[in-house]
Amino acid sequence: MNSPDTSATFTCPEFLNMERAIIDEFVDCTTECHTEVEACVRALNQHGGPEYIHRMFRSMHSLKGNCQMVGLTPFKDLMHRVEEIFAQLRANPDQYFQELGDFLLMATDQIVDLLYELLKNGHADETRRALLAGVCETLRQQTAGGLRPEAFREAIEMLGGRAAEKISNDRGERVSLQLQDDFTLMRYLAEKIDALTVFRKDRNIRSVDMARELNAALGQIVDPRQLEAAVLMHDMGMAFIPHSIFNKETNLSREEIRIVQEHVQIGAQLLMRLGGWDEAAAIVLDHHERYDGSGYPNHKKAEQIHVGGRMLTIIDTFCSITTERSDRSYKKSLLSAISEINANIHTQFDPNIVGAFNDVVRSMMMRSS
Template sequence: MEIASVDLINPQVEDWNSFQDFRDALADHAPEIETLVAKLKQAPEDRVIITNLFREFHNIKGDAGLCRLPFVIPIIHSAETLLSRMRDGEIICSDGLAEIFLLTLDRIEQAIDLLAERQPLAPLGLLSLANGLDSLSRQAVAELDAATIRLIEAVTGFKPGSALNKDFSPSTQQRSSNELHQDLVFFRELALQLEARSPLFQGRTERNLSYALATNKIAGNRVDPEQLEAAVYLHDIGMMFLPESQWLKPEKLSDEAKVALQRHPLWAAEIANRFVGWQQATQMILQHHETVIGSGYPNGLGEKDICDGAKILAIVDAFEAILLKHSHRGQQKSTLRAIAEINAGDRQFSAPWVKAFNQVIRNQIETNA
């Protein structure tokens, strides 16, 4: 099947029952692919791992054909071609190629999630991805590394580097009022109590604070840094009023649980609002799950009604969630995969603030390269 003959810009679901079957099967294949890619990075010439990884991708392609989702097929076919060349000993798996396999999986999962919500797939750039993968799969060995870097940059907006998701420890910003400073100390303690609920959250508070403050700084500190710091500490405190099964476990939530979960910004904002002097932070907390197209909660605000601090917080919060999204599979997403997903969410986040956040991540990658 020629790529040009497949609708990769606006694919349609022909049979919703079959679509759900594919979605369920993909959920089974995805964690195995992530595990196999991790193993392949450690043993890049292991043909048993390569064969098993090929089989997982091939099964997804077969499922897509049976479930009448043809847009998946050319994307997966190119990944299969790369794996076939590895299996034949023509090429050796590099970290870049491993990243390509994971980014391919991410895009397919994102596409299926968007289709399930009846949202457009244009932000994912599937046609460009399919063409890029097709070109990469046919590259001469001598040109493969350079082509891999180009494709990763095309998908994520970043050149790959040896970036690590490390903790940052910025010094606490101080106000002239000792009382407000003590409030910040208390807010931080609350955040650390929330962080202690799961080992997956270790370092979460400092990461979020570092990303938020750095993003704000790149944009010229348009948001009061102390107010933003307070919002970082308190934005998810409302989660502590919910059963842990509703926010620490990967199980699918019931409609009732989703409604309860969507109240956590209200609870957190109410706590912040009871401390005099933190009204800006309160607004950021209340709005951090609103989206630029008005599909967020709790009030369905549009971009013009969302404060800048909430726009920063939304990106930082989502980035952390994406990094941990598949931790129950035993694999955390890389920085490149997470930032690619953020940049694909142009219907969720404010574009100018995404641009500033991109620069923060780019600086991190370049520093650790």
């Protein structure tokens, strides 16, 4: 198998060799900074206000400092060039115009994209990084005598013009309402749920893949389309949980537990409303039932629980352990998940399905190695 061409890439071994917990913390901080920049650009485009300019500057300066701390020199240099342009706006906040905000959002978007590419592949596109650096340098020279919208329009075009598309609603363009097919809508909603926290990144995609393999290992005992719909929608009700409960660090009260448990009913009812997804709704409703009858919402046990629900509860537990914590390595998390699942057969999980699940995970490990 040929090795990928890395002649036009860059890498940052100092960063990539750091402890996983430090890398995860850096990614978390980067996501917060990126979200803050986007929120500030939207606010500036809608109603302005110098406070948003100062907030955006703090976020960008924090991101640059974090890059320096973890040895991401190519990113630190990029952030410095962007920050130089932004310093002119900070000194003259009344000169803000939408093209400037579009460019700043695009620049930070591309920096974050390069970072995730580096984390995924161990190297990232040097051509793209150099283009962004060159555009920033040209902008710095062109705006030395003052900020001009046409200079930023040209810069956006050189970078592909995607920032303008990303916040097109702020330009007053009409939004066309088109009825999507059910799967397109469900995948879209699942992506929104995964975007609520960095620890859920691509979780629903992985869950769908795992459910598909587990179903195949069991001889397709559940309709594949109904199962995929259930996986995509099973946590949809979590979007309606108040943040004060969702982020609470102490024990939940009895009423708060009841509110959290309602998410299975919400997901099931949404599927029923779509029509044609009755089996998927039953799977969602049952995915927190336990094999010994101590689950919720109906305290079903063993064969009373929909077989898809028995499958989904195993997958959900596995993904919770392997994706929602940043203080341990992937292999340790995977083995911990398998150990916990196997330790709870007959109480929480169907032993027959656990056996097939073990084979699926073993195949995953073999492929990854």
